[in-house]
Amino acid sequence: MSYEGEMLKKLKMPSKKKVGEELLKVLFKYNGTVREFSSSEEVVNELADRFFLNPDQRTAELKRIYRKENRIVKTPLWHRLLYRAADSLAKEKLITRPTSTIRLTNKREWMLTENGFKKASELLNISERENDLLPIKFYELEKLVRKMQLAKSPKNYNPISSQKRTKKTTQNTSIRQRGFRQAVIQSYDFKCSICGLKIQSPKSVYWEVEAAHIVPHSSNGKDDIWNGVALCRLHHWAFDVGWFSLTNEFKIIVSSGYYKMPDEFGRTGNYEFFKNHLVPQKSIFLPTNEALYPHKHALEWHRNNVLHL
Secondary structure (H helix, E strand, O other): OOHHHHHHHHOOOOOHHHHHHHHHHHHHHOOOEEEOOOOOOHHHHHHHHHOOOOHHHHHOEEEEEEOOOOEEEEEEHHHHHHHHHHHHHHHOOOEEOHHHHHHHHOOOEEEEOHHHHHHHHHHOOOOHHHHHHOOOOOHHHHHHHHHHHHOOOOOOOOOEOOOOOOOOOOHHHHHHHHHHHHHHHHHOOOOOOOOOOOOEOOOOOOEOOEEEEOOOHHHOEOOOHHHEEEEOHHHHHHHHHOOEEEOOOOEEEEOHHHHHOOOOOOOEOOEOHHHHHOOOOOEOOOOOOHHHOOOHHHHHHHHHHOOOO
């Protein structure tokens, strides 16, 4: 048995497999990524707490001689075990190594892969429906999001897909839909383009804002960033049912029914919530990158087919 193996056995450290499973679970809490394991990283102590490690287990060090400089190098045993567990997960293609992630995100992080995301969901008993809505990062998804965000807005864009949608969802379609949601809400800085609302769930997992299709799925609308706009739940609903649309200059245009709305509609107490935020000719909040703005062809379709004049 190796020196490291003897230390692990002597201190009754958890198995590499168990540490790997807990690492997959904790990656969900950290939105799919964790930085390399060092004493300053919160995840190192959090995982140690999950295994109820005692002070000796947390502070034990491996010692080896660095012959080139003739000095002793000390490595925390717990950090080494975390690295070994992460390395095993990377070999199983459940996470990516920091050397791979940095090429995509410019950050040295361990990141879930799509298979790792699914495995973590199983370990956490997360339903398929809830899983589909989670905004957790994984490598294949981030590649797609970045591809969408770096694409140039096409002049002759058709927001309607030529392929008829079916209820059967393929793996690629699922990632495409998830990528659409992530790309849109990230581009709008996670806030509603109409009212500017920006808020997360208490555990920082879910954003309130949603990625709204301009040409909806029901009309074969594409999962492209130019066919999307970030809206809070109220304004998403109002957009889908035709209370308002947008001009090609990204200004609010309202339904004629807006001016006939009963006084008690759209209020919270004495505050005119609906009308105070849905102001005709008001410009919406837009992404900093002009190439990610909604495409005029999608907006024209929405004005002609959804807006109630």
